[in-house]
Amino acid sequence: MTVSGSRLTRVAGVLAALSGALYILVQPIHPAENAATVTGGAWAAVGWLTMIMAVSGLVGIVGIYLRQVRESGPTGLAGVVLFGTFYLLTWAFAFAETLVMPPLAAEAPLFVDGFLGIFSGAGTQVGLGVLPVLGPVAALLYVLGGVLFGLAIFRARVLDRRAGLLLVAGALSTLLVPLLPHAAGRYAAVPVGLAMIWLGYSLWSVERGPATDHGEPRLDTPATT
Incomplete structure (x- = not known):
């Protein structure tokens, strides 16, 4: 069985879209981040969906x-490395x-609350070493990446350039999250999810036919002589 590069590219496109959809989905269904909620089914479901989202x-x-x-x-390389590292984290x-x-x-609720507070902004009452630093690092990777x-997508003119601009706007909108309540700040993920x-x-x-400079399939074909 031969697997073509075009087929693999289409699979990557499907996974990118799946990641964006899951990124949006988990925001309204994410439980409160504390030791009392981590043993529930909703917490497990959101966790697994988030892992699938990150890999996709x-x-x-x-x-x-x-x-x-x-x-x-080089801009594209820097972007994929930074953004990819965010997904790994x-x-x-x-x-x-x-x-x-x-x-x-049950055994260490203060540790659990402190760990979850890295991203919720609730802070911690226990020592977590370098872990609290990873929250700001992940945010920086997300924005810069x-x-x-x-x-890079906008300049490359291979895919739809407007989607690249939406990704830029979505990443920059994250800078407003510290000014919002945590529950509301989650929805800053929506533009990035839509961009993905x-x-x-x-x-x-683009793998199914010739593309324009916006990355959109042409509906017409040139006349032949």
Whole structure:
């Protein structure tokens, strides 16, 4: 069985879109982040969905980058490395929240609350070493990676350039999150999620026919003589 590069590229597009959809989905259903909620079914469901989102997003952005590797240049490489590292950190934290924190909830609730407070902004009453630093680091990777990757997509003119701009705007909107209540700040993820869906569709569609400079399939074909 031969697996073509075009088919793999379309798979990456589907995974990018799946990641964006899951990123949006988990925001309104995410339980409160404390030791009392981590043993519930909703917490486990959100955790597994987040891990799938992170893996799908990583594969998706690598596929997007490889489709335009020459056109995106160093900016695209920097963007995919930074944004990809954000997805790796997200997976690691989701893994810990889903499989490590629930068994500890009864024995060490202060530790669990402190660990979850890294991203909720609630703070911690226990020593967590360097872990609290990873929250701001992940946020920085998210913003810089999203901006650079989106700009590279816009400049490359391979995929839909408007999706690249939406990714830039979505990443920058995260800078407003500290000014909002935590529950409301979650919805800053929606523009980035929509951008990933859009980019995934654009990546999938460009493999099915000639594309314009916006990454959109042509509906017409040139006349032959």
